[in-house]
Amino acid sequence: MKQKRFEGIKAVLFDIDDTLFPSSEFASLARKNAIRAMIDAGLEASEEEAHKELDKIIEKYDPNYGNHYGLLASKFKCKDKNHVIAAGIWAYHNTKASISPYPNAAKTLIRLREKGYLLAIASEGKSIKQWDKLIRLGLDSLFHRVFVTESGKGGKNSKFYFGIAKKLGIGAENIAMVGDNPKRDIMPAKAAGMKTIRVEQGKRIAEKDDADARISKIEEILEIL
Amino acid sequence: MKQKRFEGIKAVLFDIDDTLFPSSEFASLARKNAIRAMIDAGLEASEEEAHKELDKIIEKYDPNYGNHYGLLASKFKCKDKNHVIAAGIWAYHNTKASISPYPNAAKTLIRLREKGYLLAIASEGKSIKQWDKLIRLGLDSLFHRVFVTESGKGGKNSKFYFGIAKKLGIGAENIAMVGDNPKRDIMPAKAAGMKTIRVEQGKRIAEKDDADARISKIEEILEIL
Numbered sequence: 001m002k003q004k005r006f007e008g009i010k011a012v013l014f015d016i017d018d019t020l021f022p023s024s025e026f027a028s029l030a031r032k033n034a035i036r037a038m039i040d041a042g043l044e045a046s047e048e049e050a051h052k053e054l055d056k057i058i059e060k061y062d063p064n065y066g067n068h069y070g071l072l073a074s075k076f077k078c079k080d081k082n083h084v085i086a087a088g089i090w091a092y093h094n095t096k097a098s099i100s101p102y103p104n105a106a107k108t109l110i111r112l113r114e115k116g117y118l119l120a121i122a123s124e125g126k127s128i129k130q131w132d133k134l135i136r137l138g139l140d141s142l143f144h145r146v147f148v149t150e151s152g153k154g155g156k157n158s159k160f161y162f163g164i165a166k167k168l169g170i171g172a173e174n175i176a177m178v179g180d181n182p183k184r185d186i187m188p189a190k191a192a193g194m195k196t197i198r199v200e201q202g203k204r205i206a207e208k209d210d211a212d213a214r215i216s217k218i219e220e221i222l223e224i225l
Numbered sequence: 226m227k228q229k230r231f232e233g234i235k236a237v238l239f240d241i242d243d244t245l246f247p248s249s250e251f252a253s254l255a256r257k258n259a260i261r262a263m264i265d266a267g268l269e270a271s272e273e274e275a276h277k278e279l280d281k282i283i284e285k286y287d288p289n290y291g292n293h294y295g296l297l298a299s300k301f302k303c304k305d306k307n308h309v310i311a312a313g314i315w316a317y318h319n320t321k322a323s324i325s326p327y328p329n330a331a332k333t334l335i336r337l338r339e340k341g342y343l344l345a346i347a348s349e350g351k352s353i354k355q356w357d358k359l360i361r362l363g364l365d366s367l368f369h370r371v372f373v374t375e376s377g378k379g380g381k382n383s384k385f386y387f388g389i390a391k392k393l394g395i396g397a398e399n400i401a402m403v404g405d406n407p408k409r410d411i412m413p414a415k416a417a418g419m420k421t422i423r424v425e426q427g428k429r430i431a432e433k434d435d436a437d438a439r440i441s442k443i444e445e446i447l448e449i450l
Contacts, residue, residue, distance in 0.1 A: 041365070082373075083365060086356030097322070131311030140266070140308060148307075 003213055003223040006195050010170050011118040012225065013161075013189070014143075015179030016130060018202025020218070021101045021137055030095035031058075034069060037091035042079035043072075050076070101137045102201070104219040109142040111222060120145040122164060122177060124156045124184060156184040161192035178221065182209035197224060228438055228448040231420050236343040236395050237450065238386075238414070239368075240404030241355060243427025245443070246326045246362055255320035256283075259294060262316035267304035268297075275301070289351065326362045327426070329444040334367040336447060345370040347389060347402060349381045349409060381409040386417035403446065407434035422449060 017023035035043075035050045043050065053075045057068050069088035078084040112119060120143055123130045127148040134140040145168070149160045165172040172193030179185025180202045186209040190196045198211035199218065213224050242248035260268075260275045268275065278300045282293050294313035303309040337344060345368055348355045352373040359365040370393070374385045390397040397418030404410025404424065411421045411434040423436035424443065438449050 041360075080371065082352040082356050083371065086353045087360055087365070089353070090357055090360045094322075097319075127307040128311045128314070131307050132315055135266075135312055135315045140312070146305065146308065 003215070003220065006176060006213070006224055008174050009117065009176045009195065009225055010174045011120060011168055011176075012112060012221075013120050013122040013147075013164065013175060013177045013194075015177075015181065015185045016121060016123050016133055018180040018204070019178060019185070019199050020105050020139060021099050021133075022202065023099075024203040026096060026099050030092045033095045034088040034092040035072075037087040038069070038073065038084045041084045041087035043084045044077040045075075097136060099133065099136050101139060102218055104217070105137075106139060106142065108219045108221055109139065112225065113142065115225070117225065118145070118168065118170070119143045120147060120164065120168070122156065122161070122179075122185075122189075123148045124151055126150065156181075156188055158188040158191040161189045161194060165192065165194070176225065178218075180204055182207045182211075186211045197221060228440070228445065231401060231437070231449055233399050234342065234401050234420065234450055235399045236345060236393055236401075237337060237446075238345050238347040238372075238389065238400060238402045238419075240402075240406065240410045241346060241348050241358055243405040243429070244403060244410075244424050245330050245364060246324050246358075247427065248324075249428040251321060251324050255317045258320045259313040259317040260297075262312040263294070263298065263309045266309045266312035268309045269302040270300075322361060324358065324361050326364060327443055329442070330362075331364060331367065333444045333446055334364065337450065338367065340450070342450065343370070343393065343395070344368045345372060345389065345393070347381065347386070347404075347410075347414075348373045349376055351375065381406075381413055383413040383416040386414045386419060390417065390419070401450065403443075405429055407432045407436075411436045422446060 014020060031054060035047055035054065039045065039047065039050065050072065054072050057071050061068065069092065070085050072088065073081050073084045109119060121134065125148060130148045131140065131146065147164050149155055154160065161177065165175055176195040176197055177185060177189035178197045178199060180199045181204055186196045186198055190210065196211040197213045197215060198209055200214060200216045215221060239245060256279060260272055260279065263275065264270065264272065275297065279297050282296050286293065294310050297313065298306050298309045334344060346359065350373060355373045356365065356371065372389050374380055379385065386402065390400055401420040401422055402410060402414035403422045405427045406429055411423055415421045415435065421436040422438045422440060423434055425439060425441045440446060
């Protein structure tokens with residue numbers, strides 16, 4: 001569909017997960033591969049049983065907890081528990097290490113730079129982990145600035161977006177935020193006075209928001225900016 | 226040269242680093258790649274300056290310390306410190322993730338199993354880290370048992386080798402230990418009553434020992450066993 005162009009935008013902020021790369025798909029595949037590798041290494045469980053336990057563990061513990069596969073191994077019999085844990089961690093990281101961006105993500109970012117926009121990341125999590133994703137995606141050199149807020153410190157709320165505008169020295173009304181998550185990317189950025197672009201990708205695709213524009217592929221940004 | 230065959234051997238123990246794969250070479254390459262990636266990400270240092278600092282850090286801190294690249298980044302100016310650290314860690318792990326065995330290692334192990342030997346790993350370090358190496362090398366299924374001693378608990382001393390003989394239920398005189406390290410692999414195994422095979426590979430190649438046999442390539446084991 002024909003998009004209405006934004007006026008006066010100087011900087012564009014991007015979320016990372018499910019905006020620049022299919023994070024949910026990779027996470028799901030990484031868990032499947034981990035379980036298969038653990039069974040191959042001697043975990044006495046079916047894929048279904050192991051998945052059911054892993055889902056419970058993921059629900060109960062923080063993503064940064066770091067011992068999901070240790071806990072999973074202790075729920076079943078194993079020939080050698082350390083072999084099983086190492087196999088799970090290896091398969092998980094191997095899958096996560098091979099992330100790649102959505103088609104045309106790099107090209108779109110380069111085109112935006114050429115058009116004179118300042119590009120920045122607005123992300124939540126651990127700073128080095130978010131940088132690691134950008135590096136693996138091959139996108140780390142394309143951003144002028146990277147802003148990461150830790151979940152414990154309020155996360156991606158409107159204060160975070162206000163802070164970014166202040167640090168960039170650009171009025172919020174001249175900044176566009178691009179993301180897939182209504183609660184973290186769209187609503188708080190809009191509350192801070194920014195223009196918002198919702199990318200309809202990833203696991204939150206059914207969630208509603210009041211974004212100023214809506215795209216289904218990253219390159220459609222070029223119809224708006 | 227013609228080797229004298231060992232008699233009565235039932236089990237063969239193997240060290241991992243510099244015995245099954247060129248560990249020292251990979252570690253050195255991983256550090257080089259990390260420094261290059263850090264400079265590319267904005268570390269304001271020459272490769273030489275960075276190497277000099279990294280060598281000091283490695284000498285001062287335990288290999289499991291985990292923040293070598295964080296410390297290195299803080300020794301120089303960086304555009305964005307978290308970018309530089311993430312780039313270093315990424316390049317380091319990327320290199321270390323692609324380890325592969327010495328030529329003919331897998332074939333030799335398979336041949337020894339077919340000949341009826343029980344194969345085990347005798348390694349020092351963190352158990353999951355050692356298993357991770359075996360998995361990445363594709364050798365994890367070839368060993369009947371894996372014994373890992375933590376450095377803090379005495380490491381690879383003769384008590385560790387006595388313990389392995391006891392756990393296997395095989396007399397020490399019927400066990401051969403294969404390794405590159407005189408102090409950790411040869412002397413204590415010999416003191417425990419085992420037969421010893423020194424592999425002349427890796428960074429300790431100039432160090433002396435009193436091993437029962439000496440080989441320069443892993444497949445030469447088949448001339449002894």
